[in-house]
Amino acid sequence: MISKEQNRITRLSRSVVGRTEAEAVSRVLLEDGYLGMGREVEAFENELQAFLGCPGRQVICVNSGTAALHLAVQAVTAPGDEVLVQSLTFLASFQAITAAGCVPVACEVVPGTITLDLEDAQKRLTPRTKAVMPVHYASNPGDLDGVYDFAHRHGLRVIEDAAHAFGCTYRGRKIGTFGDLVCFSFDGIKNITSGEGGAVVTGDGEAAQIIRDARLLGVQKDTEKRYAGQRSWEFEVNHQGYRYHLSNVLAAIGRVQLQRFPQEFAPRRVALAGLYRRLLSGVAGLQLLEADLDEIVPHIQPVLVLGGRRDELRTFLGGLGIETGIHYRPNHLLGLFGGGRVSLPVTERLYGELLSLPLHPALTEAEVSRICGQVSGFLGEGCKA
């Protein structure tokens, strides 16, 4: 039961799923009855490829964005290799790197976009650096051309953490249709969801085959058999693998979400982010990140709250039933990744200023107006005092 009290909460994020997703799941449960990885997953992969519009690229679905990153890193590195990655990202980016036996090397970000600072990354190169993982923070790919130039100059593989960037373009080209290995997440609150899920998109056929096998315990060509409705009883295994395959049940949700994305989810997210930008630009004590809404479909709506007032504002909004978030706690501060042994001053400053405001396709313009009114009122008051 939803009480009136809960009703008034403006949520930071939420899944937007309904009858169509429910019907798709029922179809798998009641008509097909095969819940593992089969034809529904194959169809989702084909539809993702059609959406991207790039037949030369392979799409491999897995059961989370983290699994996509893990398998992508594992496919193109060896244990002990170093991977350059911005510290200011979701924990999953770092855990995926260590899961593959590699060492995440925490880098600074460019403050305007919170994407990888290539000058800083350059200083952290060693003979063991084998890959770089740019994170498309708040759906902005940042200087992606710069990342690929940097990678080519130093012979590095690129694993894009595009978990925020499904459906975005970079200089007019869809994320995923170019580049080395591009990883998406379809978890509950991302631009599209399959409940849980993710995908690796790549043009590297060899890496694609390793990833395709590794999602099914490393059994060679198991995907091909399953998509033909068969099972592998006699098989060969040469690589470490996992149970990372996507289920038909979840793929059915993802297929509906993909259908809804261009007409429904993308324009809603863009419109709401545009309204935030209009209403918050020029508010003293607050800074917006760079975002070209002709290219990106924002997954989150972070702003920088200056003057040490972030936590105060967060508490104030919380009291009004407006949920906010902090994306993210920098990974270099976590015990597993050095516990702050290296210092990243830009990242640490941003960590104290970042505040994510509510953003999801079911949010209304009225709610965004109310949030912005409260934010600018609160910060304006502080200025006068």
Ligand SMILES: *Cc1c(COP(=O)(O)O)cnc(C)c1O
């Ligand atoms: C969501 C997310 C992931 C991981 O995706 P899951 O599907 O939740 O495992 C990785 N990186 C970033 C930046 C994310 O936001």
